Amino acid sequence: MLRCEIIWARPCFILHSKINYCRVRSPVGQLLVYYSIKGSYFLPDPSFRTTASPSLKGGQIYQIWQNKKLPKEGAPLENRSSLSDRRFPRIRMAGDFTVKAGWTLDKRQLYEYELVYFPAGTQTRYTVEDKYYILDEPCFILTRPLEPHMYQFDSLQPTRHLFIHFDIDLPAADRPACSILSPGSASLIPSAQISILPGLLKQIIHLASAKPIRWMERGALLLYTLLTELDAAASDIGSMESPPPSQISKALQYIDHHLTRSLSVAEIARDSGWTHEHFTRVFVQAVGVSPQSFIARRRIEKASQLLIQTNSSIKEIAYAVGFRDEHYFSRCFSKIKGRSASDYRNQFSDPRAQHLAPAEAYTAAYPMNRYFIYSRE
Structure with missing residues (x-):
């Protein structure tokens, strides 16, 4: 016995x-x-x-598994997932709820992980163990098994939140652990810089509702991706540079939209709502170069695209990006690129780029009209 x-x-x-x-x-x-x-x-x-x-x-x-039969004597470890790789999470439930103003979810402990996404900032208060957070910006909250926690929802307005409960096995020694799943890791992860992740969570909930082909497996894969990206975001929180002031972001877009004509710093500062002196000082702090230097570099970058994507003459390209003197354009191009415009065209011109059109600089989180190599193997 x-x-x-x-x-x-x-x-x-x-x-x-x-x-x-x-x-x-x-x-x-x-x-x-x-x-x-x-x-x-x-x-x-x-x-x-x-x-x-x-x-x-x-x-x-x-x-x-709670209330489930044990394997037969001597049987190998049972694989209860449709996925062959046990690193993937097993989703227990998911939903998208809007709760009444002032509601409180009393202190509790769960036996699984809970990931909650708040799409809008409110005065909701999340307490876990001896810490509390005011959820005044869009964010993810990850609660780990057995962590005592509670939610006190905003008292003035309803609060929407999307959630998912899941289990996941201990990581094997031959693959890295997802550190945010470990006790003591970050509980709150701001979502402003990772806008794709709310879409992944919504897709998981949609799969659970619609139950299309292979919906459980697809949901597990999406959750694995979501957790991996959240883990990276949590690791980057301390090292991420704060975004520039909105006036500077507006100025960068203004410059890019008006490169083809004469631009003065005073005009850009006026559009941002700041004085010339204050705008120049903050611009240098945020961007690292003066406004005039930035304008020149943006014009040369745009000229570089036109050199390899069009058959226009160098003089035509110089005027197209806002230069009024071909010789001054040539000097600026050589200084910034380290070679003449004609040498640049000869070295980098590619017939495959002839179909590309110039792209807006600030509409994506990466340089456009370029490809990026993951591996050369």
Whole structure:
């Protein structure tokens, strides 16, 4: 007869050794819970300790699911996912709720992970253990198993939030762990710089609602991607540069839209709503160069595109990007690019680029009309 003392957090692993106790290793810490073992079932009951004779073979590892049958004696670890790779999460539930103003979700602990996305900033207060956060900007909240937490929703307006509950196995030694799943990691991750992730979460909820072909597998893959990107975002929070002031972003767009004509710093500063002196000082701090230098560099960058994408003459290109003197354009081009405009065209001109049109500089988070190599293998 074996007496089992179980340390449990769902899902869990049991290593049944030759001694009279079996211990469960939890992916998130240890919680002492006792179970009655009867036949081939675990019956959760935290109120008592019992003895039983489970048909488990010593030295075997079994995965236990609440209220589910155990594998047969000697059976290998059961794969309960449709995915062959166990690194992927298993989604338990997902939803998109809007709660009434002032509602409170009382303190609780979960046995799985909960990821919540708040698409708008409110005065909702999230408390986890001894910390609290005011969710006044769009953000993700990740609560780990057994973390005591509560939500006090905004008292003045309804609050929408999208959520997903999931389990995930302990990471194997031969692949890196997703650090945000570890206890003590960041609970709040701002979403302003990772706008694709809300769309992934919405797609997971859509799959659960519509249940199209392979919807569970697709949902798990999307959640794995979402968690990987959130993990990277959490790691970058401390090192990310703060975005430039809105006036500077507006000025950059203004410059790009008016490159073909004469531009003065005073005109750009006036459009931003700042004085010439204040605008120049903040511009240098945010961009790293003076407004005049930036304008010259943007014109040369645009000229570089035209040199390889069109058959226009160098003089025509110089005038097209706002220069009024071909010789001054040539001097600027050589200074910035380190070669003449004609040498640049001869070296980089590609017939495959002839169909491309000049792209706006600030409509994407990456340079446009360029390809990027992941691997040369």
